[in-house]
Amino acid sequence: MLRPIRALAAAAAALALVCACNSASGGSLPGKPGDAAATRGVSAGSIKVGGIVSMTSASGYSKKDTDLGARARYLRANAEGGINGRTIDYIGAEDDGQDPGKNLAAARKLVQQDKVFAVAPMSSVTFSGADFLEQEKVPTFGWGTLPSFCGPQYIYGFNGCLVPSPGGTLNQTWPEGIGQVLGGAKGKSVAIIANDSDAGKFGIRTFRQGFAGAGFEVAYAKASVPATAVPSDWSAYVKDILASDGGEAPDAVVSVMQTPNNIGLFTALKRAGYRGLLSDPTDYDPALLAKDTTRQALDGVHVLLQFEPFESANPRMDQFKADIKAASGGREVPLNMHMLTGYMSADLFVSIALKAGKDLTVAHFQNAARSFSDTGTLVGDRAEPKGQKESFGCGALVRLKDGAYEVSVPFKCYEPVPFK
Structure with a gap:
């Protein structure tokens, strides 16, 4: 049985226990330590990334544009040369329907069948796949509105941890x-x-x-x-x-x-x-x-x-709008916060992966994340591992x-x- 990331509340703990089950694979495949070719989702020329998004729900509410936002950021990254020479192979997002069972199933599919290196974005009101992704050492990025974004080593909120544990801070x-x-x-x-x-x-x-x-x-x-x-x-x-x-x-x-x-x-x-x-x-x-x-x-x-309004006039927002237009086939589309959620989840992943260097392994990625910081983004100044304990505050x-x-x-x- 997977160990819950921590018992923040009875409801979260109960959900983790219901959804937990055995798994034994790790972030690397058999091979020499530090060999990127032996790392799940990483080949000589590409990095495979997937997402989990509530495309549908019982109420009719949809976060489907989160997928478009992530795709837009990855398209630009690839146009600029990829991540240290590797193309990002974004396979799209699995729909969890805001259902805990489907969320866990989506996480398992992405890791066990699709063999992704990372999950970015993850956007849903449920994150029952968190324990599984953490155990499998899968770097995961999303909107930190759930406790699973606060504390684990491999899970990151694009604007930090918004549901902190006692001892943390509040935005x-x-x-x-x-x-x-x-x-x-x-x-x-x-x-x-x-x-x-x-x-x-x-x-x-x-x-x-x-x-x-x-x-x-x-x-x-x-x-x-x-x-x-x-x-x-x-x-x-x-x-x-x-x-x-x-x-x-x-x-x-x-x-x-x-x-x-x-x-x-x-x-x-x-x-x-x-x-x-x-x-x-x-x-x-x-x-x-x-x-x-x-x-x-x-x-x-x-x-x-928790980001710059679309009405803001600055180069960062101009770049976001241009990227969304490019990902939409050159069409002007109405902007929404789900696009920004996907975009900034992908942006944080890309930024850390670039810092990790050519020999991309989970260990090297995590080492890069532990000393990562940048300034002036659409969500303010970012820093890890600070963002796994508190929000960026903007x-x-x-x-x-x-x-x-x-x-x-x-x-x-x-x-x-x-x-x-």
């Missing part, structure tokens, strides 16, 4: 940004709501501390919304939230959920007369504006970004107003606070 972009919009956190209250899932529970745990650390009164914090289906009736949730601040409505409502849930919740809150600030971390997607009902539901919502807020996004709090790096 304060969201509470500090909302505090700026409200004119300060002192005397202000916030309600935080999430899905009843691993990601939701850990989100409540971290953001409760983060908002309190910024000076907010946390009036409500529950991971109570079913993760498998969007509620058809939000009245019970709305009633609780609107009376959470001593019988009054809180100054802000923060949803740690995906778009279908946010549309339902925010629509219900607005119909009930709520006039406070609404915020979530997922609804930065121009494609959402095509439907009038969706646009109305999300109008005025402040969305947390972000922004954008607001949907009159059918278009605008920056409400510019991209900035904030001093983290201790996680207890």
